[in-house]
Amino acid sequence: MKEINILDIENIKIGNAQNNDALTGCTLILCEKGAPCGVYVAGGGPASRETNLLNPMAAAEKIHAVLLSGGSAFGLDSAGGVMEYLEEKDIGFDTGVTKVPLVCTSCIFDLGIGSKNIRPDKKTGYECAKNAYEENNYKDGNYGVGCGATAGKLLGKDFMTKTGVGSYAVQIGNLKVGAVVCVNALGDVFDDKGNIIAGLLNSEKDGFLNTFETMIKSIEPKENLFTSNTTIGAVITNASFDKTKMNKIARMAHNGYVKRINPINTTADGDSIYALSTGDVISDINVVGSISSFVVEMAIERAIKSAKGVCGVKSYNEMQVKK
DSSP states (O other), X not given: OEEEOGGGSTTOEEEEEEETTTTEEEEEEEEEEEEOEEEEEOSSSOOEEXXXXXXXXXXXXXXEEEEEESSGGGGGGHXXXXXXXXXXXXXXXXXXXXXXXXXXXXXXXXXXXXXXXXXXXXXXXXXXXXXXXXXXOOOSBSSGGGTTOEEOOTTOGGGOEEOOEEEEEEEETTEEEEEEEEOOOSXXXXXXXXXXXXXXXXTTSSSBOOHHHHHTTOOSOOTTOSOSOOOEEEEEEEEOOOHHHHHHHHHHHTHHHHHHEESOSOTTOOOEEEEEEEEEEOOOHHHHHHHHHHHHHHHHHHHHHTOOOBTTBOBHHHHHHHO
16 A cells, blocks of 8 residues: 555546635535545534435436535535536536536634634635646645634634644555545544644643543533534545445545544534545445545544644644644
8 A cells, every 4th residue: 555645546636725814715626527425424513515415315426526615604605616617617417408516515614713704705616616627736734625724622712723634545556545634623633643633732832631531521511612613524536436335435434533533523513524436446345445544544644734823823833843
């Protein structure tokens, strides 16, 4: 198994667009020819659009893009700009009258950092689609949907860590599997040794508390406390599977979230993950699902380690310098 660039997976393009002043943006995974796609939504507060298309009972067998956006539910407007651009490029489901791009969208809550009044909109989505189609300009870190991402929100903005969007991909023979994940979690993020690498800062801001241990000090209901969270992402493979099997792979891929983030899937997280099939490589579903979980883990770690601190919110890299 060797590491490859996420953009080495065939039949996809990935683009970012962001507003660095408002600290928000979006990331688009574009499949011009269409791709079978599944989704698993485990969080209790998702902001999403067109995910019902991915139900195995729904008629559409393929979609044309997955959009990961900031702006909470306001950010869903950015999908309209993606649709406009793809229609101009004659990409979409052929209705006989026009082609309708099928764009599934999920959003993170990033209104608590940067500007709460500036969110990804139709113009941002159009720019993101253009960047994907023309430039394939995806980058890890404080780009696209990762621009305003943070983690460790239990005690508010003063004690959270700056995170971002990350990618990781591998190849085994002809099989390629990769993931793009934006980490915007209520909880802490761990490396493969169980060390916290992003999350709830201590009072001196030179190390981490444990969110779970802090939470359980009080079992009373906590109103208006668990806000501004959600980890969203997508697994991409050149293996050939239908929509039903891609839904299963999405569920297996979600195990990567569980292994690296705690707490996860709370009522205030909208944790969601997509899984897209872009090729024709014949593979075992359990192999692909297990690899998907692994690349999600690695994409999460890269989302942390590629981020840079902003607005006084420290990132992993600033914490390492402090040590």
